[in-house]
Amino acid sequence: MPEPSSSYPSVAPVGVDITRASIARVYDAALNGKDNFDIDRAVLDQVRTVAPGVAELAWANRDFLIRVSRFLARETGIDQYLDLGSGLPTAENTHQVVQRINPDSAVVYVDNDPMVLAHARALLAGHPNTDIGEADIFRPLEVMKNHEVREGIDFSRPLALFQIGTLHHYLGEDADTLMRTYIDALPSGSYVAIAHFYDPELPEYSELARAMEDKFVHSPMGSGRFRTRAQIQSLFGDLSMIEPGLVLCDNWWPDGPRLRTLSAVRHCILGGVGMKR
Template sequence: MAQPSAAYPSVAPVGVDTTRASIARVYDAALNGKDNFEVDRTVLEQVRAVAPQVNDLAWANRDFLIRICRFLAGQAGIDQYLDLGSGLPTAENTHQVVQRVRPAARVVYVDNDPMVLAHARALLEENPDTSIVTGDIFRPLDVLANPVVRSELDFGRPLAIFHIGTMHHYLGDDGAALLQTYIDAMPSGSYLAIAHFCDPETPESSELARQMEEKFVHSPMGSGRFRTHAEIRAMFGTLELVEPGLVLCDDWWPDGPRLAPLSPVRHCIVGGVGRKP
């Protein structure tokens, strides 16, 4: 397939350019991290005008990641992971969760933000089973041909590929075709996990989703699409969705009973895990 990401400025690396927001740094700011600048926090403040609890998008995304890591390492027996768009290191990164369950699990992170790469390399310096490589996750042919990816992961046996909180920053309409390139490279028994901003197309949440999209896209970050459930489901292709399917991130095997109602923005991010037969 064509690899069109160069057409979209939101996916270009910005490093430590303090005049332009970075996707990774905005996410870090939403998780109350310290590796962000005023321009990154400005993005959240703009969205907060229509969604006071905008930070919940990031927390729902992060909690979903942790739960799928435990499921895949513990229940599915997966011991190799390709985490696309890893973002700045924070608590409970993919390798930390899966390697607690499977100490020999191998994890390869891919990102193109120089600040992310520098932080991650320092964190992973003494972890021989975890690597990070420079790459544009929206150019799957390049990622899959990367020599580190090919040497660290065995594409002859099952693995997991993560697109957690990434595809809503891809502004093209060919996201399903892009992900199909990754799916085609996955051997039988592999899994693809996706978390994505969503327009639920309900009277209660659709207007909020579109208002947040408007703020994100016209912010210094320049991206953040809220696709419909059907559009996101199409990204899994013919993969078999693990129960409960494509649902709110908070509804994908939660850790316990829900004692308080979800905030409105948590109804605008969904996640799912698909298995290749």
């Protein structure tokens, strides 16, 4: 018997402003999801004028998240995950990947988008070891004090912290300081995973990266910064990088041999995982 409609969030939950683009809904649109509005799709349309394959940024980011989650669950013994800026639920969320390998893994998502919170709470209701907290991920102390985070994550034991597809929406010049606050709060043996829009500083890709940045920043979303390798590497602080280090997201332990050449867009997003000794 189908569940009553009251079990599900409405198309536009209370508090959702459909006149402004949402980072989470733009990503959802790029992944061919259904939880987005005209204003969100307009952001992608704007970027497509300079990069027709812009949605590949979202797919590269998503695939990286899945592979990192699988690696950490299988190889490191990590059994608690703090996923910052989790976005709208889609196929193969962090908890689904890691709990398939270790059902006892604890996962806490953090977001402050009303639509993300409504959908996630409906999806996760009654789900063991999994929760979502409402906080601004660019305010680390707010995140650390969040009730769901404190209840779901034991900061006396190693954990994995994800900033996957999030920090390029932070436009401040102190992103490395922001990340240092998070890293300082982690116990030894913890891991940090980051994926970030990337300016390769090469003639064949840099112009594309900066053109996409310009469209993102001047779109209804208002963010989407393409940092250089050095700038992205600095976000890891003094963490020990897991091989192969900071690389194109598609090159971080791909699932098999590559039979197709990466598109130019896929050369514009980097990912890596670092460990705190």
